[in-house]
Every structure is written in structure tokens, then in C-alpha cells.
Amino acid sequence: MEKLIIAHDLGTSGNKATLFTTKGKLVRSVTVSYDVHFFHGNYAEQDPENWWDAVCDATKAVLEGEDPTRVAAMSFSAQMQGCLVVDKNGVPLRDAMIWADQRAVKEAKELEKKLGAKRIYQITGHRVSPSYSIEKLMWLKENEPENYKKTYKMLQAKDYIIARATGNFVTDYSDASGTQALDLRKLQWSKEILDAAGIEKDKLPELKKSTDIAGCIQERVAGEIGLPAGTPVVCGGGDGPCSAVGAACIQDGEFYLTFGTSAWIGGTTSEPFIDEEQTLFCFAHVIPGKYMPCGTMQAAGSSYSYIREALCDSAPYEDLERMIESSPAGAKNLIFLPYLLGERSPRWNPDTSAAFLGIKPVHEKRDYVRAVIEGVAMNMELILQAYRKQADIRSMTLTGGGARGKAVSQILADVLDVDFHMPDNVEGATSIGAAVIAGVGVGVFGSFDEVKRFLEFKEEVRPVPSHQDEYERLKPIFDEAYQCMRPLYEKISKL
Numbered sequence: 373m374e375k376l377i378i379a380h381d382l383g384t385s386g387n388k389a390t391l392f393t394t395k396g397k398l399v400r401s402v403t404v405s406y407d408v409h410f411f412h413g414n415y416a417e418q419d420p421e422n423w424w425d426a427v428c429d430a431t432k433a434v435l436e437g438e439d440p441t442r443v444a445a446m447s448f449s450a451q452m453q454g455c456l457v458v459d460k461n462g463v464p465l466r467d468a469m470i471w472a473d474q475r476a477v478k479e480a481k482e483l484e485k486k487l488g489a490k491r492i493y494q495i496t497g498h499r500v501s502p503s504y505s506i507e508k509l510m511w512l513k514e515n516e517p518e519n520y521k522k523t524y525k526m527l528q529a530k531d532y533i534i535a536r537a538t539g540n541f542v543t544d545y546s547d548a549s550g551t552q553a554l555d556l557r558k559l560q561w562s563k564e565i566l567d568a569a570g571i572e573k574d575k576l577p578e579l580k581k582s583t584d585i586a587g588c589i590q591e592r593v594a595g596e597i598g599l600p601a602g603t604p605v606v607c608g609g610g611d612g613p614c615s616a617v618g619a620a621c622i623q624d625g626e627f628y629l630t631f632g633t634s635a636w637i638g639g640t641t642s643e644p645f646i647d648e649e650q651t652l653f654c655f656a657h658v659i660p661g662k663y664m665p666c667g668t669m670q671a672a673g674s675s676y677s678y679i680r681e682a683l684c685d686s687a688p689y690e691d692l693e694r695m696i697e698s699s700p701a702g703a704k705n706l707i708f709l710p711y712l713l714g715e716r717s718p719r720w721n722p723d724t725s726a727a728f729l730g731i732k733p734v735h736e737k738r739d740y741v742r743a744v745i746e747g748v749a750m751n752m753e754l755i756l757q758a759y760r761k762q763a764d765i766r767s768m769t770l771t772g773g774g775a776r777g778k779a780v781s782q783i784l785a786d787v788l789d790v791d792f793h794m795p796d797n798v799e800g801a802t803s804i805g806a807a808v809i810a811g812v813g814v815g816v817f818g819s820f821d822e823v824k825r826f827l828e829f830k831e832e833v834r835p836v837p838s839h840q841d842e843y844e845r846l847k848p849i850f851d852e853a854y855q856c857m858r859p860l861y862e863k864i865s866k867l
Contacts, residue, residue: 374394374395374442375393375394375443376394376399376438377393377445377446377807377810378391378431378435378445378446378599379392379803379807380427380430380447380448380450380608382426382451382533383611384408384470385406386405386406387404387427387430388402388403389404389427389430390807391434392804394817398797399434399438400436401434401800401803404425404433406418408472412475414475415469415474416469416472416474418468419467420456420467420532421464423529423532428596431599432597432598435599440598440599440600440603444810444811444816445813445814445816446603446605446606447605447606447806447807447810448530448607448608449609449802450529450608451529451611452528452547452612453471453504453550454468454471454529455469455512456468456526456527456529457523457527458524458532462532462539462541468532469508470529471503473508475511476502479502479510479569480501482510487564492565495562496555496562497654498552498653499650504550504551504552505526505550505553506551506566507569509526513570523575524541525541525576525577526575526577530547530607530608531543531577534587534607536593537587538586538587540578540586541577542584542586542607543579543607544658545559545582545657546610546612546656548576548656549610549654549656550610553566553569553571553576554656556663559656561579581607582606582608582609582660583812584607584813585604585606585814588603588604589603604814606809606810606814607809607813608809609806610655610658612636612664612666613638613655613656613664614801614806615802616628616658616664617808617820617823618801618804618805618826620795620824620827622640622823624641624642624662625639625640626639626640627763628771629769629772629788631672631770631773631774633672633674633677635669635673635774636668636717637752637755637756638667640659641662645759647762651718652667652758653666653667653717659820665759667718667756669710669716669748670713671712672710673773673774675708675710676744676745676748679744689776692741693777693778693779695742696738696742696783698738699739699742701838701839702842702843703735703739703742704735704739706728706730706739706742707730707853708727708729708740708746708747710726710744711725711726711854715751718751721861724861725861728740728743742783746787746843749783749787750843750846751850753847756788756790766789766791767792769792769794769795770793770833772798772801775798778833782836785836794830794831795827795828796827797826804826808826
């Protein structure tokens with residue numbers, strides 16, 4: 373009988389368990405939600421017990437009516453850049469600080485002062501930031517010394533589930549590269565970073581490949597999680613690198629764009645993808661021996677949902693699509709700066725805010741909606757410019773919820789000057805990535821090429837030359853608008 377694979381996507385708002393056959397057929401998907409606790413302005417924590425409960429509940433639900441002995445393996449795609457400290461028994465010492473937690477500002481500045489921003493970027497592939505795990509652990513050492521003293525290991529979300537399920541404390545290279553403590557080229561914990569941070573290496577978990585079997589389901593948790601004891605658990609990886617596999621970007625030089633709440637351009641390369649301006653950052657890939665460069669903007673789909681609620685009475689997105697199509701390319705010269713939530717790539721400015729520029733009586737609701745998508749696209753094009761300094765990218769895969777809209781995908785193609793290939797499952801990239809990792813890990817798949825079992829590419833979106841001419845005229849104005857606003861952003865942020 374055909375074997376099954378369970379892929380868990382441990383996100384910020386919930387865990388999605390997806391059951392696939394080894395032929396790549398989707399059997400069932402179940403999501404169990406949990407909460408994030410935001411407080412003190414920039415603190416963001418989650419109870420790891422909620423992660424475990426969500427994994428157990430979702431596993432049982434997704435296997436309803438199925439024989440659990442058919443499961444060949446379970447693996448993970450998960451949120452990155454967290455900090456969960458546990459004791460020797462794997463018991464959490466406190467709630468997890470997740471990726472959105474920004475409290476470690478002082479620690480990030482200390483690390484930068486000791487090593488320099490350029491050196492940290494050269495070692496890790498990432499800009500120094502309070503978002504990363506090692507800065508959070510530095511904060512814990514300073515502010516909760518008793519918890520730090522009791523810490524046996526610092527884990528990421530999926531690593532905690534693995535530890536509880538198998539008894540082993542491990543992480544994979546992709547998640548490790550999101551801690552800002554991994555030497556990206558050597559694929560080992562960086563002594564230089566850890567010494568500067570004042571963190572002992574033995575508080576970090578053992579490093580593994582994403583395709584390594586982390587262990588097997590222990591007898592004592594088998595009933596709780598709904599899988600037989602001895603079921604292999606494959607390490608899996610961070611959600612960003614997993615999504616590259618799920619977008620079928622598995623060969624050197626293959627890239628994709630995901631348009632979701634945020635948006636990013638990622639891909640697969642054989643060498644770390646480092647740029648002088650530090651617009652991009654780079655992860656170790658879930659594909660052994662590869663790297664996953666990335667440039668992420670904060671508010672893509674969230675800008676779209678904002679204008680939907682603010683101006684369109686939460687109308688169906690189909691209605692917004694029709695509005696976009698009825699407005700001309702360039703939205704009658706209306707410019708939108710899509711910086712609702714500050715910005716990562718390409719600006720790296722937390723003080724930014726959104727703005728419409730060039731408003732005139734001629735502008736209608738439909739023009740504002742179109743301008744929002746065009747502003748997101750122009751921001752993504754600046755990220756793509758950083759890539760094009762090292763690679764001639766003329767085609768990409770398009771994934772994410774935003775990829776469902778034809779008007780949105782057309783604007784992206786026009787502004788970025790790329791041909792987009794559209795998979796039939798635009799929102800399942802991370803789960804598919806985790807499933808392929810599981811299959812490779814236990815040998816039911818011979819290679820990552822087996823991702824083709826899971827996807828079918830039925831549609832392609834090509835740029836419209838007349839639209840491109842309009843956008844080429846507006847792109848420098850978009851960039852200059854941000855530069856003109858820069859002196860005001862800090863003042864506005866303090867109002």
C-alpha cells in the first residue's frame with residue numbers, strides 16, 4: 373500500500389498539517405490555531421505548549437480514517453529566528469520569544485559595536501538585528517540570569533517539537549542560519565559571533581542537514597501525537613528555504629516570488645549570495661550544499677488588505693481585481709509607498725510609513741487600489757535589482773495567496789520585467805517543501821527533483837510592453853519619493 377508523508381507548517385498564527393501520498397497527491401490539510409502575545413510595545417511571545425498541542429491535534433485530525441502505520445515520515449517547515457530555552461529534560465523555562473520580538477535592541481547594538489555590521493554580515497549572511505535568536509539569548513542572559521543559567525539548549529519552534537517527539541536536541545542548517553550565530557560558509561556555529569555575544573556554544577543544539585532523520589517517535593508520546601512509536605521524524609527546515617523547494621526552485625539560479633502578507637524573492641544558489649549594499653540576506657538551504665538568498669518586504673498583502681478595508685468596505689478580492697483592471701497602468705500617476713509596517717528590504721528602515729503621493733481630483737477609488745499593488749511591485753523590483761547585479765533573472769515562479777489574482781500577477785510581471793510560471797498549488801509551497809524533505813530523508817524520494825510530483829504548472833504571465841513603458845517612467849519617481857520622505861519618517865514615528 374502507498375506510503376504517506378505528514379508535513380507540518382508551524383507558522384505564527386497556527387500549525388497546518390498536510391497529508392500527502394508519496395506520489396505527491398494531497399490527501400487532507402488541517403490547521404490548528406494558537407495565539408501570539410504582544411506586549412511592552414515590541415515583545416512577542418508564544419507558549420510552546422500550544423505548538424505541541426497544535427501538532428498533536430492536527431496530526432490526529434489529518435490522519436482521520438487513515439492507517440497511521442502507513443506514515444513513512446513526518447517533517448516540518450516552521451517559523452524562524454525564535455528563542456526558546458529548555459532544560460535538560462526539554463521543559464521550557466519560559467515562553468518563546470518569536471521572530472517578531474524586537475526587545476533585544478541594546479544587545480544588537482552591543483554585538484555590532486564589538487564586531488562591526490560588515491563583519492557580522494560577512495559571517496552570517498544577515499544584517500545585525502534584534503530579530504535574531506542570538507540577540508534574544510543575549511537579552512535573556514542579561515535580564516533573566518536564572519533562566520539563562522538553567523538553559524540546556526536554545527531551540528527553534530520545530531526543534532522543540534522534534535525534541536519532545538524524539539528526545540533529541542537538534543536543529544538544521546537553515547534554521548541555524550536564522551539565529552545570526554551560524555558561519556554560513558563553514559556551516560558551523562561561529563566562535564567569533566558567540567564570543568562577542570558572550571554565549572556558550574554548548575547552549576546551542578547539534579547541527580544537522582534538513583534531510584537527516586532527527587530521531588523516531590518515542591513510545592511515551594505515540595498516543596499523544598497519534599503516530600506509532602518508531603515513526604521517523606526528519607529535521608525539516610525554516611519556512612523561507614522550504615518555500616523555495618515547494619516552488620520547485622531546486623537548481624542553481626532558479627528564483628521565485630511569494631506574494632503573501634509580506635512578499636519576498638528567494639531562490640537557490642551554490643554559493644552564498646552576498647551584496648555590498650546588504651539589501652539581501654542569505655540562508656543555508658534545506659537542500660544540502662545549497663544556499664537560499666532572500667529579499668523580503670514587510671507589507672505586501674497587508675497593504676492590499678489595508679486598502680480593501682479602509683476604502684472598499686472589505687469587498688471581495690474579486691471586486692478589487694475588477695477595480696484594478698479598470699484603472700490604467702500607472703494609476704493616473706498616483707504613487708503609493710508601501711511602508712505600512714516599516715521596511716526590511718530594500719530600505720531597512722523601521723521608521724518608514726506608507727503614503728500616497730500625487731493625489732488629484734481625477735483619482736478614483738479604483739486608482740488607489742491599483743496604486744497600492746503597483747507600489748508593492750515597484751518595491752519588489754528594487755529587491756530584484758539587487759539580485760540582477762549577480763544573476764540575469766528573467767523568469768520566476770509566483771506563489772502565495774496574492775498569486776491567485778490575475779491583475780496582481782500581471783502588474784508584478786510588468787513592473788519586474790519577468791515571465792511568471794504559476795503552479796496549481798500557489799499557497800502550499802512550504803508544506804510541499806517539508807514533504808519533499810521528509811521523502812528524501814527516509815529514501816522514498818531519490819532527490820529533490822521529486823517535487824515535480826506535487827506541482828503542475830498550468831499558467832504563465834508575461835509582461836505587457838505598453839504597461840512596462842509606463843512603469844519605467846514612474847520607477848525613478850517612486851524611488852525619489854522615498855528619498856524625499858526619509859528626513860520626515862523619524863519625526864513622524866515619534867508623533
